[in-house]
Amino acid sequence: VKIEIRDATLGDACALVPLLEQLGYRSTEAQVMQRLEKLASTGRDVCLVAIRGSAVVGVAAAHISATLVTDQPVAKLSALVTDDHHRRQGIGEALVSAVEQRMRANGCSLIFLTTADHRDEAHAFYRRIGFKEAGRRFYRPIPAADDVG
Numbered sequence: 549v550k551i552e553i554r555d556a557t558l559g560d561a562c563a564l565v566p567l568l569e570q571l572g573y574r575s576t577e578a579q580v581m582q583r584l585e586k587l588a589s590t591g592r593d594v595c596l597v598a599i600r601g602s603a604v605v606g607v608a609a610a611h612i613s614a615t616l617v618t619d620q621p622v623a624k625l626s627a628l629v630t631d632d633h634h635r636r637q638g639i640g641e642a643l644v645s646a647v648e649q650r651m652r653a654n655g656c657s658l659i660f661l662t663t664a665d666h667r668d669e670a671h672a673f674y675r676r677i678g679f680k681e682a683g684r685r686f687y688r689p690i691p692a693a694d695d696v697g
């Protein structure tokens with residue numbers, strides 16, 4: 549299976565719409581394009597796509613975070629999806645490896661992610677490729693300033 553991995557470009561926005569939908573995030577092409585533009589501008593974000601033939605069959609995004617408690621920055625994997633017709637062929641693992649390589653080059657010494665409890669397949673995948681499970685995720689929405697007391 550010949551897979552190429554490269555940086556995402558604005559021209560990938562259209563192909564990313566169905567992939568992000570498979571991840572559970574419905575978005576328009578224009579929205580995806582805007583997000584890609586933002587990510588490209590921070591200098592702290594990486595967005596890679598996996599290409600088979602000429603089709604985008606997977607995507608991974610990650611962010612480099614400086615922290616108060618470690619000397620080296622850490623990498624947060626913020627999105628990962630392989631097109632559902634192309635799963636179990638090593639594409640997800642190849643994307644994570646490519647992200648890791650980039651993050652190493654940026655001085656990161658750890659890569660982490662949060663994942664919803666219902667994503668059983670993803671959990672099996674992460675364990676299989678060497679991630680350890682630790683901690684819990686808490687979140688709450690941030691209300692708009694107008695709504696605050």
Ligand SMILES: CC(C)(COP(=O)(O)OP(=O)(O)OC[C@H]1O[C@@H](n2cnc3c(N)ncnc32)[C@H](O)[C@@H]1OP(=O)(O)O)[C@@H](O)C(=O)NCCC(=O)NCCS
Nearest residue numbers: 628629630635636637638639640641663669670672673676
């Ligand atoms: C998780 C995901 C990205 C894995 O992508 P993939 O390209 O299928 O993964 P790979 O082919 O590289 O898998 C590598 C190994 O992980 C394990 N694995 C992957 N998917 C698995 C599954 N559904 N069940 C059990 N093990 C799995 C297998 O051991 C696999 O190797 P094998 O196929 O030789 O047995 C993909 O299932 C996906 O896009 N899921 C929907 C979106 C999602 O949940 N993303 C993660 C959000 S946190």
